[in-house]
Amino acid sequence: MKSFKDVFEGYQWDEIKNKLEKVSQADVRCSLQKRNKTPHDFLNFLSPAASHELELMAKMTQALTQKRFGKTIQLYAPLYLSNECQNICTYCGFSLDNPLKRKTLSDTELMVEASVLKSMEVNHVLLVSGEANKIVGVPYFQNAVRLLKPHFSNISIEVQPLMEEEYSLLHEEGVHSVLVYQETYHEDVYKEYHPKGKKSNFHFRLDTPDRIGRAGIHKIGLGVLLGLEDWRVDSFFNALHIDYLQKQYWKSKFSVSFPRLRPAEGIIEPNFVMEDKDLLQLICAYRIWNEDLEISISTRENETFRNNIVSLGATAMSAGSKTNPGGYSVDKESLEQFETSDERSMEEIRRMIRKAGYDPVMKDWDSVYSGF
């Protein structure tokens, strides 16, 4: 069965790193003018040389995003189901070796949390959990989706990698999108960040978006954890992955997120610091390379960055987020996955978006565009 592994094995980490160093500003300008852009143009946009073209790239990003998505930002909120996890990930507060109280929402607690989100006028909810198959496995997710479906127009999940049949079951229940991040495409160091548990299997995770695509899930979200390894090289592989998936599962839509490593109890410091201007360059690179890609910005980013990015490529934002199960109401003190940076409420974010001349949209793009 064809999978991204076949493409991935044709590239070497160090070879991409060297290529990035050798890109000239003339190469960047040449790629910017091309009509049909490839992942190799994306590589040019990511390069250190492209940082000198950032003003032009930002203007192009703004124009391309407005042309494809209008002046709108889709809003969503995460709903953490459980912080149980059987994996050790050195960068995550939910890691198995973090000796803190664990919590999984009961049906009643789930509905209490959901009612708080509804009071914030949230219609698009992202269900998140750690990886603990016996406690929060597919039956738990099926039940949660059944309970929430009548109350939200769009349900996405960000949970452990599942099998194709399991994604199909969740698709039938009404799951619209699945997010899965490779964290890093550096195969050699992947094991150091993931020393124990199912997540330590690099290739099982790498094949996950293929399983999601085969199951017919409507939208697939990818990303890397920025701060682990060289963001430029990791992002090139992430774009290569999206490029392959778009050709293979052409009926699905794709989104990309940019989680930058944030503080959490008991976790490592970033290995590579990514400045705000680097993140802006990365967002511009994705937009100029791929006009259809949805670009999501979470509350990991600070207020100033989020205010500015509304008109510079973002298509979706989370707001008012709590990253602990029960965080909205049921158990506000439970262990959180990471500290958010932008702590403004959903209403404050809506106001900020309107002030920037954009419309905050509480539904998914499909609902927005279905009337066109």
Ligand code: SF4
């Ligand atoms: S990143 Fe995911 S799998 Fe790893 S410890 Fe955190 S919740 Fe568990």
